[in-house]
Amino acid sequence: MTINVATGVARILKQEGIKWVSTFPVCHVNNALGQEGVPMVMMRDDRYAVALADAYSRINAGNPIGVCTFQGGVNAAGLQVAYAGMAQAFEDGSPVLCITDGVPIGATENSQFDVTSSMKSVSKWYGYVDKPERLPEFMRRAFTMLRSGSPGPVVLAIPDPTGLYDETADPYIPVKGWKSAPNPEDVTKAIELLLNAKDPLIYAGEGVIYAGASAELKSFAEMANAPVISTLKAKGAFPENHPLFVGVRGDQVDHYLEKSDLILAIGSSLSPGRFSHGIPNAVNKTIIHCTVDELHVNKSYPTAAALIGDARFSLQALEKELSDKTSGNGRALGNVVAEVKTARDSAMAQYREVMASTDKPINPYRVYAGLMEVLDPNKSFVTHESGNTRDQLSTVYETLVPRGFLGWGNVSSLGFSLAATIAAKISFPEKHCIAVTGEAGLGYMLGNLEVALREKLGITVVHVSNGGFAGYGPGFWGDGHDPFTYKVTGNDEIDMSNVIGALGYHTERVTEPSEVGPALKRALAANDSGQPAYIEFICSQYPIYGRWVGR
Ligand SMILES: Cc1ncc(C[n+]2csc(CCOP(=O)(O)OP(=O)(O)O)c2C)c(N)n1
Numbered sequence: 208m209t210i211n212v213a214t215g216v217a218r219i220l221k222q223e224g225i226k227w228v229s230t231f232p233v234c235h236v237n238n239a240l241g242q243e244g245v246p247m248v249m250m251r252d253d254r255y256a257v258a259l260a261d262a263y264s265r266i267n268a269g270n271p272i273g274v275c276t277f278q279g280g281v282n283a284a285g286l287q288v289a290y291a292g293m294a295q296a297f298e299d300g301s302p303v304l305c306i307t308d309g310v311p312i313g314a315t316e317n318s319q320f321d322v323t324s325s326m327k328s329v330s331k332w333y334g335y336v337d338k339p340e341r342l343p344e345f346m347r348r349a350f351t352m353l354r355s356g357s358p359g360p361v362v363l364a365i366p367d368p369t370g371l372y373d374e375t376a377d378p379y380i381p382v383k384g385w386k387s388a389p390n391p392e393d394v395t396k397a398i399e400l401l402l403n404a405k406d407p408l409i410y411a412g413e414g415v416i417y418a419g420a421s422a423e424l425k426s427f428a429e430m431a432n433a434p435v436i437s438t439l440k441a442k443g444a445f446p447e448n449h450p451l452f453v454g455v456r457g458d459q460v461d462h463y464l465e466k467s468d469l470i471l472a473i474g475s476s477l478s479p480g481r482f483s484h485g486i487p488n489a490v491n492k493t494i495i496h497c498t499v500d501e502l503h504v505n506k507s508y509p510t511a512a513a514l515i516g517d518a519r520f521s522l523q524a525l526e527k528e529l530s531d532k533t534s535g536n537g538r539a540l541g542n543v544v545a546e547v548k549t550a551r552d553s554a555m556a557q558y559r560e561v562m563a564s565t566d567k568p569i570n571p572y573r574v575y576a577g578l579m580e581v582l583d584p585n586k587s588f589v590t591h592e593s594g595n596t597r598d599q600l601s602t603v604y605e606t607l608v609p610r611g612f613l614g615w616g617n618v619s620s621l622g623f624s625l626a627a628t629i630a631a632k633i634s635f636p637e638k639h640c641i642a643v644t645g646e647a648g649l650g651y652m653l654g655n656l657e658v659a660l661r662e663k664l665g666i667t668v669v670h671v672s673n674g675g676f677a678g679y680g681p682g683f684w685g686d687g688h689d690p691f692t693y694k695v696t697g698n699d700e701i702d703m704s705n706v707i708g709a710l711g712y713h714t715e716r717v718t719e720p721s722e723v724g725p726a727l728k729r730a731l732a733a734n735d736s737g738q739p740a741y742i743e744f745i746c747s748q749y750p751i752y753g754r755w756v757g758r
């Protein structure tokens with residue numbers, strides 16, 4: 208049967224198990240999506256259209272893939288704004304499919320902005336569907352890249368959505384995605400090194416979550432009897448109440464990164480970024496690097512052994528080799544668990560104190576303690592914003608299941624938490640889904656708050672309202688790093704709970720520490736009836752949190 212390209216896109220997406228697409232209009236495939244019965248979630252700007260699909264891919268570890276559409280072509284206004292979302296997805300390695308209008312043949316070289324080079328700079332692949340009959344080939348390639356190897360965004364540009372092709376000439380068959388296991392020689396070498404180490408440390412990255420390898424990580428760590436730290440993006444890959452869990456950041460993490468003589472990194476690029484640890488004194492440590500992407504091996508540190516392949520297969524192979532070499536006993540027990548507990552208890556003492564604070568304005572840690580009290584860790588989703596909410600939550604918020612918390616941002620673009628929370632609620636309607644933000648993140652989200660109302664998504668935005676960019680200006684911590692640009696109109700002049708309440712959110716403004724828990728419970732009750740909530744906690748600026756080591 209002869210169909211047009213836009214219809215072909217819609218039908219192939221359905222074959223690929225895509226249940227909905229996020230968008231901001233116009234994109235020339237959107238009407239076909241509507242006609243073919245693919246629901247669209249319309250965000251209020253193009254960056255959020257990308258961010259919603261990006262977050263959906265992250266939260267579901269690419270199964271299913273998040274898909275978005277935005278305006279491109281000669282009139283690439285949408286694409287120019289979507290670029291910010293694309294750059295963020297690319298930076299963090301999120302497997303999101305972005306469909307846009309291609310510049311039609313005969314219309315190239317007429318604009319200043321170059322769609323092709325811009326999209327190539329923020330994608331794993333940019334495919335320009337130059338002939339209608341090539342659509343099945345391009346969709347196959349796109350889904351192959353989205354489901355195999357190192358994750359990252361893929362862009363398909365459709366220059367002629369009305370072009371016709373014969374659907375039966377090259378019938379579309381959904382793409383499985385392929386994984387590979389590491390070279391057995393490298394596994395033997397890694398376990399040899401591990402058994403020779405005195406103080407090995409496991410460094411778990413987000414690849415563990417993409418590989419669905421949390422159970423394997425736990426059982427390997429137990430057999431290796433090695434402490435575990437998780438990266439920000441992998442927070443929750445390892446259960447944080449486990450006796451071998453050290454932390455994401457904090458003095459206890461500093462201690463273990465310094466002290467370890469061997470680092471076994473799994474599912475991490477080991478890139479010392481803005482929001483990750485460097486490895487202190489790396490040349491004097493043995494580094495075993497398990498990654499799907501060979502581009503990261505020997506990137507920042509000399510690598511003693513590398514396992515290239517899927518994190519789950521790597522952990523399975525490592526555990527089997529370790530078991531074989533130790534007659535099933537694993538590494539000697541020693542007092543690893545007791546040491547982890549001592550290090551954690553001593554590092555966390557200062558935070559446990561402020562989590563119980565009765566200060567006014569409310570200490571932000573009191574709000575995080577409230578979230579931990581009120582939420583069921585197995586049935587909730589929490590994410591942070593750029594700013595102190597990231598730094599503080601990643602220091603203290605206890606996560607028990609993968610994606611019970613979404614850590615994000617090799618660089619963290621303000622505003623992503625709202626998209627992440629909407630994506631989480633779409634993914635898990637039965638869970639309580641909460642974004643914790645400061646005023647800067649809130650500023651980015653305001654226009655998009657309407658989406659949760661329209662879609663009847665009972666999410667909660669928790670605002671740590673402290674009147675400015677904490678730590679940027681002078682305070683008890685010193686001068687601050689941006690003293691000329693840290694103040695915004697404060698909560699004494701604007702009542703955001705009124706502003707957002709007028710939209711139709713359940714809102715509260717909370718000044719009493721004792722009201723933190725009860726207010727959160729009322730928000731969740733509103734969420735359970737499909738109403739989104741915004742709770743403004745009048746807080747102090749308290750820029751104290753675990754540091755990133757060795758940068
Ligand atoms: C898109 C973008 N631009 C700029 C920044 C830099 N930035 C990071 S946090 C921040 C301000 C955070 O202040 P606030 O939201 O009030 O949070 P607080 O730290 O006070 O809790 C800024 C400007 C960023 N992360 N993302």
Ligand SMILES: [Mg+2]
Nearest residue numbers: 645646675676
């Ligand atoms: Mg603030």
